Amino acid sequence: MNFSNQRLMTIVGMLFLISNGLFGQNGISEPWEKGLNERQPPNIVLKVIGVKPGMIIGEIGAGRGRYTVFLANETGKNGKVLANDIDEASLAYLRGRCRRLGINNVETVVGEMDNPLFPDNSLDMAIMVLVYHMIESPDNLLRNLKNSLKPGARLVILDPRDESIDREFGIDRSKTGSKVPTIKERVQKSARAAGYELIKVDTILPRDYIFILEPVIPVQKKSAGELIQKTILQSGINASIGLFNKIKNDPAQFDLSEKVFSNLGNEFIGGKSYPEALAVLNMGVELFPKSSKLYGAIGEVYLLTGEKEKARTFYQLFLKNGPDSLNAPTIMQNFDAMYEQMRKQD
Numbered sequence: 001m002n003f004s005n006q007r008l009m010t011i012v013g014m015l016f017l018i019s020n021g022l023f024g025q026n027g028i029s030e031p032w033e034k035g036l037n038e039r040q041p042p043n044i045v046l047k048v049i050g051v052k053p054g055m056i057i058g059e060i061g062a063g064r065g066r067y068t069v070f071l072a073n074e075t076g077k078n079g080k081v082l083a084n085d086i087d088e089a090s091l092a093y094l095r096g097r098c099r100r101l102g103i104n105n106v107e108t109v110v111g112e113m114d115n116p117l118f119p120d121n122s123l124d125m126a127i128m129v130l131v132y133h134m135i136e137s138p139d140n141l142l143r144n145l146k147n148s149l150k151p152g153a154r155l156v157i158l159d160p161r162d163e164s165i166d167r168e169f170g171i172d173r174s175k176t177g178s179k180v181p182t183i184k185e186r187v188q189k190s191a192r193a194a195g196y197e198l199i200k201v202d203t204i205l206p207r208d209y210i211f212i213l214e215p216v217i218p219v220q221k222k223s224a225g226e227l228i229q230k231t232i233l234q235s236g237i238n239a240s241i242g243l244f245n246k247i248k249n250d251p252a253q254f255d256l257s258e259k260v261f262s263n264l265g266n267e268f269i270g271g272k273s274y275p276e277a278l279a280v281l282n283m284g285v286e287l288f289p290k291s292s293k294l295y296g297a298i299g300e301v302y303l304l305t306g307e308k309e310k311a312r313t314f315y316q317l318f319l320k321n322g323p324d325s326l327n328a329p330t331i332m333q334n335f336d337a338m339y340e341q342m343r344k345q346d
Helices: 003-019 031-039 042-049 068-075 088-101 139-148 162-169 183-194 224-235 237-247 258-270 274-287 292-304 308-321 328-333 335-345
Strands: 056-060 080-085 106-110 123-129 149-160 196-202 208-215
Touching: 042 068, 042 149, 042 208, 056 068, 056 139, 068 080, 068 088, 068 106, 080 088, 088 106, 123 139, 139 149, 139 183, 149 162, 149 183, 183 196, 183 208, 224 237, 224 258, 224 274, 237 274, 258 274, 258 292, 274 292, 292 308, 308 335
Parallel strands: 056 080, 056 123, 080 106, 123 149
Antiparallel strands: 149 208, 196 208
16 A cells, blocks of 8 residues: 555544544543543444443553543443553552542452453453553463453454554664564464464554454364273274274364373273273374383283283383383383293282
8 A cells, every 4th residue: 555545544544533523532531541542532442342231341451541431331330340450559540530430340450460360251351452562471461361251252452553663662674684573463473372363453543453362262172082992892993993093183173192092001901901902002102103101001911911022122112212211221120020920920
């Protein structure tokens, strides 16, 4: 977009805001907030992000409440705003401000740098206004916030466009080799790292972005162990191998972790069902060819079934792939004696 068109779009956006009467302070703003509220008209932002009466909203970095009072006004007597900040003095000012304005649905929450400390499963929405870009490592904050969001709740991040951030921090992107990420790239990276999906970037404000994120709901995987065990017991080992071959390349749908095969294999060992144990453990080895746990369990099966050299081979693999297993060297040094002792017990 060239400069003329960009300037035209900015003017059109400003006229839209003015025509909707959104620069007004509604009697609840403070004089020093006028400039920012004209830049980020609360009425239009709250409409865009879907704030409704009765909602419980957590505001991160609320400060003295520039946006808090508008959120409280919009959520109404049946809603609530949990206003978070790490600055207790600012929150004290906000409590006095709400008392003066007759606002009764704001509760202040003193948080930590990387944790807003909102109650679990309490919020219909969370919002950060001019906060995200100021945080050096926001990923942990977003990660800790997730537990406070109800199912379907969203996180809204209202932050400046790159031009404003660059001026604020003296960033020169024209320098050769400059690798400073854009605000969009930063938010997208944080979303992925903290388990969110960036579902929308609203550009209605000329100088700021409105990012809307939703927590990614993890897929409930089916238990491969339970399916394999059930198939072995009902249809035999060969049927279970056939099942394994069908599901082994689908980790998105099935829990195919090393622990699944180790636990099920040991369960069969405990039941003295050795062929079944070997079948399961070998499935695990196919997926985890460097698993000392699985090799050790196979070695134990061969030890218990009297196949001495096979047992020796798999205990050696156990030692090779698990040097941190303290008992492995002892087993190998005393293998023959241990074998004979176990055979006597049988």
